[in-house]
Amino acid sequence: MTLSVEIQLTVNGERRVGRCEPRKLFVDFLREDLCLTGTHAGCEHGICGACTILFYGEAARSCTMLAVQADGAEILTIEGLAASDGTLHPLQQAFQSCHGLQCGFCTPGMLMLSLDLLRHDPAPTESSVREALSGAICRCTGYQGIVDAVLAASSAQKKGDMV
């Protein structure tokens, strides 16, 4: 049995190094080894989307990845979204203004998924927002507010705010 592997990666622009068992899931590595607990572990089999992070700028689930598979990668997690002075990212702002969260458990995943969507499709229709968000589950079922928030962030972006 391989006891441990070293993992070097860039998370939110910062070089990080860790060591863990190869069987450790990336979501657990982020939470336990890097103390980045904003990424949530929900279903742990790739269905609920709560653990979504950006892997080289593209949304991916951190519970269906081994930490060792992220060796060398560039990762963005929810902690990297707001500015260093705490100013919310336009998407976060939109989630707040549109009541895009209730209990907040799914929110980090929803935000990372929405960020990926808006980067690739800056002016999505409501149906493409719903299609994209079908990869994440909100058990409070506050989908209307979430969809409104993504659409609002998209309009804000059109007016010049960068997402």
Added chain:
Amino acid sequence: MKPPPFDYYAPRSLLEAIDLLVRYEGAARPLAGGQSLVPMLNFRLAQPAALIDLRLVEGLDGISLEGNTVRIGAMTRQRQAEHSALVAQHLPLMRAALQWVGHAPTRTRGTIGGSIALADPSAELPLVLRALDGEVLAAGPEGVRAIRAELLFHSIFTTALAPDEILTEIRLPKMPPDCGFAIEEFARRPGDFAIVAVAVVLEPLGQSMIRARIAIAGATDTVFRVPSAERLLGVGPLTTEVIEAAAASAAECCNPMSDPRISGDYRRQLIRVLTRRALLKAAVTPGPWQQPSSNPSLVK
């Protein structure tokens, strides 16, 4: 919901990876994107002695055109294929099918080769390989061999690949620009595995001759073609009666599986409905399958 312990290797060459598979005598599994294997590890449905991670192996990804064949490296991410201009131009059926494969975040990590090697009977990429009469390359201790799609899929999660072979490449003949195609699928939620999926390709062969291909996933223990239905579609135009007959033939040619939630009869009905829809959709593209009445000069 955490994976069991295993030995871990990330070889840089294919030979090294094959050596490891040989050394573990069938107890090791290659790891591609992990979008099925990691959940299976989490559930402990899979407990391999070792994982051979292919992410650092040189030369296993990328999409290229060689003559009439589109070559897709096994480790090519599904998302990469989804955004590939070559795939859009020459394999529009694969592009359409990729929209049905999981969700964007799983396609970021999931690979084309991984999905095909896993051989889930309801997965879309094996369906495309079968519909387009593609083949895969498998590398093992004896060298490299090509396996045609029709010989690759044996049963659920079971292929012609030996335990010490690695699927390295997918080869698909490019689709002629004048062919009609469609994929239709039914699942309970977006991104779920298909209960039934049907892929159809109509290719003009000159005069009013048509080469029709129909492949079905989700209904039995493997993807399959329906030659009896395909034969009914050999000569155009394809009237709604002919299309209905082909759909009925497809539905009757297999014995769909039942599970606690979905009966075999329901699957059979889905085959019929989805085959008909897919054929109607494919036949929207101009071709010998269309009825002369769609030519305005012939309409009285």
